[in-house]
Amino acid sequence: MFNNREFYSKAYTTVTMGLRQHTVFLKKMTQFILQEMPKARYSSLLNDFVESNYFVIDGDSLLVTCLGDKSFKRGQDLHFFYLVECYLVDLMRNGAQFGIIFFEDAECAYFPFPELLPLRTALILHLQHNTNIDVQTEISGCLSLEWELFLEERHPYFLIVSDEGLNDLQTHLFNFLIIHSWGMGVHVVLSSGQESDSLKLYAYIMQSTKRNQKFSKENQMMSQSAYKSLIQHLEEDKILALTSHFGHLRWEDMVEEAHETIFLLRQLWPQGSDIRSVLCVTLCSLSLGRYHCFLENKKKRASDQETSVRQVDTDCSALQEVEDLCRLHCLSIAFLLRLPLSQRAQTRVITSHWIQNIQTFLKMKKWCEYFILRNISKFGSWNLNLKHLSDLNDEHLLKNIAFFYETENVQEIYLNLGDFIKRDYEHLWNSVSHLVKEFNVGKPFPLRTTAGYFLGKTSSPIQEISSENMSNLGFIPMTSAIIDMFLGDTLKDLPFLKSDDPVVTSLDKPKKSVVRFRLRTHTTLSDDYDMTKCHFDEKSTDSHYVNHQQKKMAYQRFYGKSLESVSAKVIVTQTSHPEEESSRKKTSHDTKPKKLTKKQTRRLMCQEQKEEELRNDLVSSIHKEMRENLNSGIKKLEDCLKSCSRIPEKLELEMVGLTVCFETWKEHCRGEGKISKDLSIAVHMMERIYSLLQRYEGFLLKQDYEFIAKCLKYLGFNDMANSLDPTLQMTDKKKKKKDKYSIDIGPARFQLQYTGHCLMRDEREDLDPRVQEFIPDAWQRELLDVVDNNESAVVVAPTSSGKTYASYYCMEKVLKESDDGVVVYVAPTKALVGQVAATVQNRFTKTLPNDTALCGVYTPDYRCDALNCQVLVTVPACFEILLLAPHRQYWVERIRYVIFDEVHCLGGEIGGKYWERILVMIQCPFLVLSATISNPAHLTEWLKSVKQYWKQADKIMEEEFISKKKSGQRSNSLKDNLCINQSYEVRLVIYGERYNDLEKHVCSVKHDDVSFDHYHPCAAVTTDYIEKYGFPCDLTLSPRESIQLYDVMVQVWNTWPRAQELDPEKFSLFKNKAFIKKLDARKYEEILKAELTSWVKNGNIRKAERVLENLSPESVSDSKDMVKMFPLLVEKLRKLNKLPAIVFGFRNGDLEAIAGSLCTFLEEKPESKSPLRTDECHSYDADIAKCLKKEKEINAKQNKIKANDQQKARKLERKLTYTAEHIHFLKNLKKIQEVPQDCTYGDVNALDTKSLKAVFEQVESTRNGKKLKTLAQRGIGFHHNSMYFKEKEFVEILFAKGFIKVVTATGTLALGIHMPCKSVVFVQDSVYLDGLNYRQMSGRAGRRGQDLLGDVYFFGIPLPKIERLMTSNVPELRGQFPLSTTLVLRLMLLASKTDNANAKVLSVLKHSLLSYKQPKVTKMLKLYFLFSLQFLVKEGYLNQKGKPMRFARLVARLCGHEPSNFIFVSFLERGLFHKLCQPTRRGFPQNVVETLMLVLANLFGRKYIPVKSQDANFRFTQSEVILDELPEDFKAALQEYNLKVAKDFASFLLISSKLVNVRNECRLPLSRIKFTGEEYEDSQLVSNLMNCKEGRVAISPFACLSGNTDGNLLQPEIVNHVVLRTVGSSVMQAPVLWSQKIDNQGRRMPLSAYALDFYKHGSLTELTRDTGMSPGELLRLLKDFAFYIKTISYSLSELCENKDDNVVLAFRQLSQIFYEKLQKVQN
Secondary structure, three states: OOOOOOHHHHHHHHHOOOOOHHHHHHHHHHHHHHHHHHHHHHOOOOOOOOOOOOOEEEHHHHHHHHHHHOOOOOEEEEHHHHHHHHHHHHHHHHOOOOEEEOOOOOHHHHHOOOOHHHHHHHHHHHHHHHHOOEEEEOOOOOOOHHHHHHEEEEOEEEEEEOOOOHHHHHHHHHHHHHHHHHOOOEEEEOOOOEEEEEOOEEEEEEEOOHHHHHHHHHHHHHHHHHHHHHHHHHHHHHHHHHHHHHHOOOHHHHHHHHHHHHHHHHHHOOOOOEHHHHHHHHHHHHHHHHHHHHHHHHHOOOOOOOOOOOOOOOOOOOOOHHHHHHHHHHHHHHHHHOOOHHHOOOOOEOOOOOOOHHHHHHHHHHHHHHHHHHOOOOOOOOOEOOOOOOHEEEEHHHHHHHHHHHHHHHHHHOOOOHHHHHHHHHHHHHHHHHOOOOOOOOOOOOOOOOOOOOOOOOOOOOOOOOOOOOOOOOOOOOOOOHHHHHHHHHHHOOOOOOOOOOHHHHHHHOOOOHHHHHHHOOOOOOOOOHEEOOOOOOOOOOOHHHHHHHHHHHHHHHHHHHHHOOOOOOOOOOOHHHHHHHHHHHHHHHOOOOOOOHHHHHHHHHHHHHHHHHHHHHHHHHHHHHHHHOOOOHHHHHHHOOOOOOOOHHHHHHHHHHHHHHHHHHHHHHHHHOOOOOOOHHHHHHHHHHHHHOOOOHHHHHHHEEEEHHHHHHHOOOOHHHHHHHOOOOHHHHHHHHHHOOOOOOHHHHHHHHHHHHEEEOOOOOOOOOOOOOOOOOOHHHHHHHHHHHOOEEEEEOOOOOOHHHHHHHHHHHHOOOOOOOOEEEEHHHHHHHHHHHHHHHHHEEEOOOOOEEEEEEEEOOOEEOOOOEEEEEHHHHHHHHHHOOOHHHHHHHHHHHHHHHHHHOOOOOOHHHHHHHHHHOOOOEEEEEOOOOOOOHHHHHHHHHHHHHHHHHHHHHHHHHHHHHOOOOOOHHHHHHOOOOOOEEEEOOOOOOEEEEEEEEEEEEEOOEEEEOOHHHHOOOHHHHHHHHOOOOOOHHHHHHHHHHHHHHHHHOOOOOOOOOOOOOOOOHHHHOEHHHHHHHEEEHHHHHHHHHHHHHHHHHHHHHHHHHHHHOOOOOOHHHHHHHHHHHHHHHHHHHHHHHHOOOOHHHHHHHHHHHHHHHHHHOOOOOOOOOHHHHHHHHHHHHHHHHHHHHHHHHHHHOOOOOHHHHHHHHHHHHHHHHHHHHHHHHHHHHHHHHHHHOOOOOHHHHHHHHHHHHOOOOOOOHHHHHHOOOOOEEEEOOOOHHHHHHHHHHHHOOOOOEEEEEEEHHOOOOOOEEEEEOOOOOOOOOOHHHHHOOOOOOOOOOEEEEEEEEEEEOOOHHHHHHOOOOOOOOOOOOOHHHEEEEEEEEHOOOOEEEEEEEEHHHHHOOOOOHHHHHHHHHHHHHHHHHHHHHHOOOOOOOOOOOOOHHHOOHHHHHHOHHHHHHHOOOOOHHOOOOOOOOOOOOHHHHHHHHHHHHHHHHOOOOHHHHHOOOOOOOOOOOOOOOOHHHHHHHHHHHHHHHHHHHHHHHHHHHHHHHHHHOOOOOOEEEOOOOOOOOHHHHHHHHHOOOOOEEEEEHHHOOOOOOOHOOOOOOOHHEHHHOOOOOHHHOOOOOOEEEEEOOOOEEEEOOHHHHHHOOHHHHHHHOOOHHHHHHHHHHHHHHHHHHHHHHHHHHOHHHHHHHHHHHHHHHHHHHHHHHHHHOO
């Protein structure tokens, strides 16, 4: 615990210093937070998987953030509540779970802002009464004990906090909250800088690190003292504020007076009323009474002046004037009660402000409103309708009424109120009159009894709405087959510009800049594929190069073999000629077996005799070792069984194992077992029996069955024994004798509790000729059928269940069919690409033509044989490049199958859009694989619709092809390659049973040692959860956990009616079966869960709660220092035989540190007593001696060769160097062998010397190579995304082989990487440890075929977090916004360059997952497509026929950075780059290149950092890290471009608004409170005040209340907040790049200058220190930036006719310099 209970009492009794004396600490705290801000990661808070992500929002941060919204105007309460609810709905629409906390102390910060006090109070009441959100208001402060206990109980993923308050004092309060949260291990998310698109919410995440926790702990006492002083200071402000307005009245007096006022109204209105009416009456009466007293007191103080109370004072209004103002207020509330929002949204906007004299009363009124709202909750029995708490004030409406009665009404414009409004108003004012006792407030009419003004005079008091800046609402006419087929009937409903419109006629005018930059019109630009580094030149004839590549390929096969022990299969193409086939058959018939000679017979007999001797020796050694040490003997037996291939040998070994276990059990029972029996021996016996009956049932003899039955009899399992040997009978004497060997536990209970991990399964026994390695399950056979029938399938099955085998079967099928067909395997990560490619190389061998390879790889970093292979392994982004490249379509035609692995990444933050697009573009069959999708049926239906589209498209293309062929026309040959047998069926194959059970354990530190507590899965649920949702579908129990659940249920409810029925020994499914099977145990588990659920639903909730409490582990103590305690944890795992293990964390540096601490622990371990491996050491001595002898021979030869024989000398020199290196390597291996076994975790004999040397050589010169080799010598490794591929490969190979047994890793090992282990350990909490990552990571535990049980350990993960991880659902795929303007251009390019490409283009446009079965979304996408076309036509990238023009290819080439690609070309066309790039005789000056870098950094290196980080007192080691703005000419050009595009996008939103249901727009998005109704036409005054219907077409009616109009659509910082919510479009989808991005509090967000700084100084170390980014993240960003510079340089060279163009030369120079600097830091 961060603080303890005793600390609080001491801290609060300590005499504290004043606030001024704490200034130094407050500044220190502020600076610490500011310096941490650049390290914040900007990423998505909500992916498709967020059910486990419970987090907390600081309510005051939420309030301050929404108040700072630039679209909001103070006083418009309903608009404010709309902004709050929009924010919360954006969080909730992905299923997020969160609570909101309003600290009591935080209220003090609003005393200087009395107008916000009632708003805050109303917000709390609204959230509590009108929403289902968990709102906490009873916690005093962020340093209180209650808050600490809350965090310990809930442990939220993160806390959303504002980085800046309304003033410095509130900012300090937020800072205290941030610091304390870090100290408690809770991460912080900044409310500023957040952005959302259609499905994601992005924000800055500041994680709780050791440094943050240390600061919090070290300043604990000072924080408490400073916090208390700050609160005391704010309390003093409260007293001053009250005194200035209410004189001698104390806080309690005002609360009591407000309570009395409400009580009086309750007596007047006993039937209750709407909160707006109640507040209006009580507020007017209370504020008038208080103002009356205020004036009286003022009169007494100024006794020398003889003025009456009702006369106007010099600095404040008279009482009669405020009475008039209160009348106007009552009238405005009458308007709110009657008018629908749609009518109020048309209210004109008064720009005048309240005059100074009325300010005192307005502030007093706000204080009174606050006190009244504070008392509302005390009147619970009164029938108060609190639904409209969000609409208590409308200041614009009040100003409108005031303006009318003081300005327009004077001009003899008398307008009636309308009957209903008049009646409501009179009722309100009469009630006010009744409550005010001190004086007479007058009658309801006239509304104004005084002639004074409430509003100041201005030249333009009414805001004018101008639409001059908006573009003409109409589209440019276009004609194209794609446009006609996609938009169809939509076009007839849209406005189009006439041919003589200036916008249309301007399209024919050529751009002047094109003449300056002369283009090659028909050049095909190099794409990303061409730019990617090729690691193999198949045309090279250099012998050394070829030899190097052969070694590399051999190493790849070795890598693949290390991942799985599968022999390579030789593939022969099944397209042989008939003559060859018949001759082959004839040869096979004519061939007769030859007789063996005597010599051959003797040789075979000798060989068999030797094998028999070896087998006997092996059996003897196992028997001996098991007798000496049963556990180690069993391990050796298991290893031998894995290495054996012949069933008779395996059977013999199993029988030996059972025999020894039986003998050991008898000896134990005769000795130590008389007192207490060691059931582990009985468990070993049962494991052997299960194995014999499950695997060798068809090979067991009668005597084998008899012996097994005998063993079971001795254990006391008579029914089980009789089922195997009914003839086995015992005399009473023997029976009595054997009772002493019985385990005294029922057979059913024993099987479930002790041998549940090895229960027999109902597996198929019939072989499948298609599978040689194993007997496939029914669902796996269905997958093989899918492939055989050329069908498609969506496969959802747990990790390690065997779903990937279908992928390799699919590859084998295509490889056999021909030498041309291609299978594409799409993997989510580069690491998985490498593994799959290596596995394919190892699995298959095929003789292919010289220009064809079996397997190729294509990732953004490298490619090898990508387009000349039959199996391509790639990532989604690269596959999309190939599919959309017009000049690659010849290769696309060859694709026969596509396999998508880990397809749940479709919903991910990065790369999800690629998955979706390639799924709809492929015409061939596919396999979609995943372990974690919750809506597979929806995904399958969508893919079926896509396949049906392709079925129709293929049919049309085939008909056209046949028609052209018949008519003799030239036709595209691609249809000759149509898969005639292709099926368009898409099957859904679901398999939910994991082969190995997973058991969870919580680690804690007790008495300076690590202990493990079993975590029962039922402890993760609550009775509320069970009642609402039942048990999660994938929350399964192991058999022993089922028994544990039953026992606790019996213990809790002694008279449980079904206790006997569900007793394991009497349970119906077990009663008639001798051997319980896995499926039986699963059914028993489901019945127990259903019974517990019935307890909850049938009134036995308390009993169910006690069950769950008893199953919960004890409260675990803190894990202390992870680096220090981690070695003890691993040691414990080793003792329990739970290695190998993968240890998951989320920070690269921490993972390397704990791996290093583990290595140090082993190195410092006391000398072991275990014997050294002398045999292995002697063998290395012999090898070293041989090498030394060889070295001498080489030296002797060197002395003899002639001086002029240089070639031979070099050859001998290389041999000598190699021999010396080998000797050094052998000596190191010998040192490793000399390490005692308990001082290393690895198995140094897992690899032979040659293989080990090859692996170690791979990391010889890498950055982490030395460290990795040192760790590997102790059986340790680490694995994260900042490592080189060779380094990760090094760890993967050694771990798979068993040389390494402990690996610390990030999520790089979670996505599909084949690195199964026995145990998984979570050692670090993080915002990225969510339900999806938990499932992916924990799925590594339990190796099928090796482990019968997998174990998951939580070390330092809070219990509430564990509960949420285990109960969270798997992700639901919903798709993403599928289009972008650049994608539209790429699709039009494809359609224009390739015949028959229209079908592919339409598949992308028509079949997005987001629009599936969503007609409104489909229509919106059509409009967005049309907007993109309009933009492309106006910018000159397409003509009116949809054909590409000018720089279209360059824009499409830079597709990864929209909208920067459009802006770059805009600058180029304007000649800005030519103006800048003026060379001298020596080339381009440094200032020119740096300016060019500044421009490119602003375009392609955009990384925003939190706004407040600019206030930090950084001491930069090299230069400022804030990027400067663009040069003035570039900035002006950008602003002009942005304004033009913003107008077009605004027009698009205006047209899209026609799709909107206005009634849905008039209700709050979260509380669903409606503000609809018929417009009120009975009032002339209403018609006069609300006559602004124009200019508010696409604006939310809530936003209109703050005066927003369609003109605000041109302001990017507020577009998303004001546009109609159901339009479904975001400003993020417009191709604009604003030079100054504004956050949601109206502050300019700075850009990081990482790219420019690196160019100037070339130091990665200094840049890491200055920016706070990790080296891995910086390298990734810099590599991307370098790639884009290189891409621009290449593309300009290819496009420009003039090779010596200054711009081309400048980019070439810049690209070369930047690349060289990057290579330097990488090496």
